[in-house]
Amino acid sequence: PNNPTSTVGEQSKKYRLTEEDFERGYVEIDGLQKNSVYVINIRNEKIPVKWDAYYNTYSARSDGEPGEPIVLTHNLTPPSRDYFESDEAYRIAMEQHEVALQYNAMRIDFILTDFISDVDLAEGQTYYLEGGKTYCMFNNLTTAKGFILRTHPDDVAAGKRAKVLFGGMHTTGTNVNTMNLMFGRQPQAGEAGEIYMKMLEFYDIDFDCPLARNYGDNVAGLGGATGNYFINMYPNGMAIRLEKFVIKNCTFKRMVRGFIREQGPNYKIWEHVLIEDNQFFDCGYYSNGAGGYPWIAGSGSNANSNLWKNIVVRGNTFFDSPFPHFFNEASGRSDWKGGPWNITFENNTMVNYNTRGTGNIFNMRNIPDGSVYTVKNNLFILTKQDGDNRNMGQAGADIRLTMKRPDGTDGHVTLNFENNYSTNAFLTNGQIFSANPWTGTGNHFGRLVNNGSATLNGTLEVIADDISPTELMKSPNPPHKATTQSDQYMHRADALDGTGGVDGANLYYNNSGKVTNSKIFQLNVGAPKWRNSQN
Structure with a gap:
């Protein structure tokens, strides 16, 4: 095909x-x-x-050996007419080229699309982007053959990163034109079976969708919220098995409707997933109650699927980006056949993770027997400026029963929880969770421990340290004060490292005895990036 x-x-x-x-x-x-x-x-x-x-x-x-990395040297040359099958396709491409020029952006979706069918390029090919340069894509990119996309390591060492725009550079009427990566592909006539991919990896890239709109923009009369994702799937997409999926040291802005969405009736299996050292800000806020899809949205539509075989989410920062949940597998099906789930969530920093609704970290049902949750060293922060009228809240987990074993007994899971902390502002009954605490005995992890369905190593408690957000960090508050609960800019932030000025935050730790004496600092809680104070 x-x-x-x-x-x-x-x-x-x-x-x-x-x-x-x-x-x-x-x-x-x-x-x-x-x-x-x-x-x-x-x-x-x-x-x-x-x-x-x-x-x-x-x-x-059929297999092949990847060649040397291919450097996508930044080039603003217009596309050739010979590339296109029709005058209309060429006309559209030239219009898009003029748009890309406004952002000084090189188009790369044609190159990556051609890679899929190029028999001279093996799966696993690495593409280097030039640091300090902007690249873009206009069309949805099918990922049915594994590749690696990253900023050139020499440029990263020099402090330069590439930016990739997922559309969001022009509009048609009131609609923002965007694109998504697409896991797998649609079948062609007479085709079934499984797609196998060795890898899909992204390193050291700043992803953005500049004109994407959220619910606040919609209320302000600019048009509907943008339905974009980092990765989506076709509803009729083929079954897919992905050996390794990596997103490391990237930033994401203006992914509004979701981040990773799985859908369709065929099975999807991710063998190894690593999401590490990334920053997420100015994302979500698709509707009034956060809305859209969870960060990692499992559909549960096929019993043989397993997105959670070995997923590690470590060292990331999630700043004021309201999506419904993070880990989501809530179909309620009781016949999972893809094996246990092994989920690691550690050393992440969450600032105002979802203050618009009950957005849990874990929203999962009928957990398979033998599953393991490792949840350690995470930092939760709720914070806002004086005079900011936004609501404050943090939800923990909606966890139902474990899946029954073949003999009818409850499945058993292991919970490795320890050293999870929060700052001391906006607490509810002395702790950070205003809804669905991990310790709860309703639809929470505490219930599994109490009914013998889980072995707990450590504690489900998130401990409130004796330090406020502004004592810990230089400028952690959302930069725009909210006067109502649907203000246009209330969840906007241009950067998290102090480079965004009055429109950004600065999450680097203060250089003070209060900080160095805190348990958060001493136990290496939260994303490591912010520990080294930057003046």
């Missing part, structure tokens, strides 16, 4: 299985080309209707 000119041995194009094949248990297919996707259809030719005759389909990619 992706590479129609790839080769296959003549006898394998249409091959009749023999008794010897069944006895041996496999068939050898020769004449394959590297870096190509092949679809193998197994048919029963006694069935006259073509589509009824297919009783198994398998998709496979």
Whole structure:
């Protein structure tokens, strides 16, 4: 489907299985080309209707060795007419090129799309972006062949980072034109089976969607909230197994409707996920109650799916970006077949994580037997300026029962919780959670411990340290005061490191005895980035 000119041995194009094949248990297919996707259809030719005759389909990619990293040297040359099949497609591309020039941005979605079908480029190809330069994409980018996208390491060492714009550079009427990465792809005629990807990795990139609108913009009369994501899926997308998914040391602004959304009836399996040392700000706020989709939204539509086989979320900062929940698998299905969940959430800093509604960190149902939650060294902060009328609140977890074992007994999970702290402002009954505390015995982790469905190592308590947000950090408050609960700019922030001026925050720790004597500092709680004070 992706590479129609790839080769296959003549006898394998249409091959009749023999008794010897069944006895041996496999068939050898020769004449394959590297870096190509092949679809193998197994048919029963006694069935006259073509589509009824297919009783198994398998998709496979022939392997290859990735070459040296390809540097995407910043270039603002317009696209060539020869690239496009029609004058209309070329006209649209030229209009988009003029838009990109306004942002001094090089377009790269054509390059990454061509990579999918290029049999001369192997899965695992690394693309370097130039630090200090801006790149952009206009069309949704299908990710069905693994690649690595990162700022050139030499530029990172020099303090320069690349910026990638996910559309959001122009409008059609009142609609902002955006794009998303798309996990997997839609099947083509007669195609089924699974997509296997070795990796999808992003490092040292600043992602943005400049004109994206949130609910506050909608109330201000600018147009509807933007329905964009970092990664979405097609509702009819193929089953997909992703070996490694990494997002490290990136920043994300103006992802409004969701961050990672899984959907569709086919299974999705993520073997290893690492989301580490990233910053998220000016995201979410899709509707009045936060709305949109959770940060990682599992649909639960296929019992064989497992997004949580080994997911690590570590060292990130989430600043005033209201989405409904973080880890979400709330379909309520009781027949999971993809194995246990292993979820690690540690050393993250959450400032006003979701003050617009009951947005839990964990929103999960019927946890499979043998699952493990490791939740350590996280820092929760609620803060605002004097005269800021926004609501303050923090929810913890909506956790229902574990999934039944085959013998009818409750599944058992392990909870490794320790050294989770908060600052001392806007507490409810002495602790940070105003709703659904982890210690609760309703639909909370505490219930699993009390009914014997969980072994707890450590404590579910989030301890309030004797230090305020402004004593701990240089300028942690949201920069824009809210006069109502739907102000246009109330969740906006241009930066978290002090470079945003009056429109940003500064989360670096103060250099004071109050800070160094705090448990938050002494126990290395929260994202490590902010510990080293920057003047």
